[in-house]
Amino acid sequence: MKFIDEANILIIAGKGGDGCISFRREKYIPYGGPDGGNGGNGGNIYICTNKNLNTLMHLNFKKTFYAENGGNGKPKLCTGKNGKNLLIYVPIGTIIKIIKNKKIISKIILNNQKILLAKGGVRGLGNNHFKSSINRTPFKKTKGLLGEKKKIYLELLLLADVGLIGLPNSGKSTFVNIISAAKPKIDIYPFTTIKPKLGVVYTEKKTFIIADIPGIIKNSSKGYGLGYRFLKHIKRCKLLLLMIDIKPLDKSNIIDNIKIIINELKLYDKEILKKPYWLIFNKMDLINKKNLDIIIKNIIKKINWKNKYYIISCLKNIRVKFLCNKIAEFL
Incomplete structure (x- = not known):
């Protein structure tokens, strides 16, 4: 539909x-x-x-x-x-x-x-x-x-508890596919998600609804890309997840990508960033553990990140359940 x-x-x-x-x-x-x-x-x-x-x-x-x-x-x-x-x-x-x-x-x-x-x-x-x-x-x-x-x-x-935001191909659709009954289209092309998707997530402690917002890009606030017009759907969310590709296919800088997302949210509505928002580093399976720890610590230090962050692999389903339980605890 x-x-x-x-x-x-x-x-x-x-x-x-x-x-x-x-x-x-x-x-x-x-x-x-x-x-x-x-x-x-x-x-x-x-x-x-x-x-x-x-x-x-x-x-x-x-x-x-x-x-x-x-x-x-x-x-x-x-x-x-x-x-x-x-x-x-x-x-x-x-x-x-x-x-x-x-x-x-x-x-x-x-x-x-x-x-x-x-x-x-x-x-x-x-x-x-x-x-x-x-x-x-x-x-x-x-x-x-x-x-x-x-x-x-x-x-x-849309009435969702959790809003999922990220650049194209960050793994948002795969994440929603794994944790809920929603079946968004998954591919390696940008803008696979062209409209918001809602998924219902069941955990032992709580059931919550997550909204997968189409990928936002730099200058989304000027009308580029698809995700900007759908950002209104996260206004009622209690928690925002910023999905970050730890090993981007386009070799883009991870820190720059984080700044792009946060900046576009600011330009859309400063009030949105008053909500709790976590960094979710995806595709940990593509980097060996030793290098992964160094990379993440370096990123967190450089951007002076004070909020929570989690490292997962949607493709291999690593730490995904753990993250869902943490979300349920927060809600």
Whole structure:
């Protein structure tokens, strides 16, 4: 299924039904009085969460949504039918904004949560409503009001406990593949992951959700690469993992690669780096233990790293379970 994390829609609530002008006409009752009924209220538009949805793709095929209009009033004091409400379903984690001013209406984070987006128009009144002691035969009615009309922007933020970030080919997809039921595409080409993937990880102590964000590169903040537009999905993560290739195929400098990731995160949103983030050095199987220890100690010293770091091999599944347990303990 194609991953779509934003949508623009137009919503139009139902119009209220018009009131009716009518008079009671029965044999032997020449002055029966008014009996025009009121109209029905227009249908409201609600947005609801559905835990089985994980994308906004279904809202990209239909851009305008209408609730049902209220029915008009009828003779014999018959009230028009209320318009049927419209429910628009979205995934958990959807943010709703008004396009005009980008004002956030609501953040939907619970299953089966229901939010009123547009209220239907108020019903019109029939002439029976206007009868009085001084006006026994009113020829007055009111029309139903139009329902609210709004342009809405929907943005989906994935709900994950852990965000996995790294340069292309750092081993993120392999890591997620090993520890969870998610099966992201794995290859040696850059940008194999072109959309976020969610994986559920089960440990003895805790179950957590991890999000594999497409690889970010230098100047991602200027629009290069694929990962930058998806970084919004890590805003709700409790922990960030920075996956570092300890032996890059392109012979790039490991310290420079770490700085690239951290710098791009800063440029995107300084608040993100206030979250706990760990360095995960991958592909330890490609370097002998003696040299590996020297390399890692040298890197940690040069960048003055104060946070936690772990050394693993996704391909050989070395220390991966240990890392997952540490993540579970932290969460």
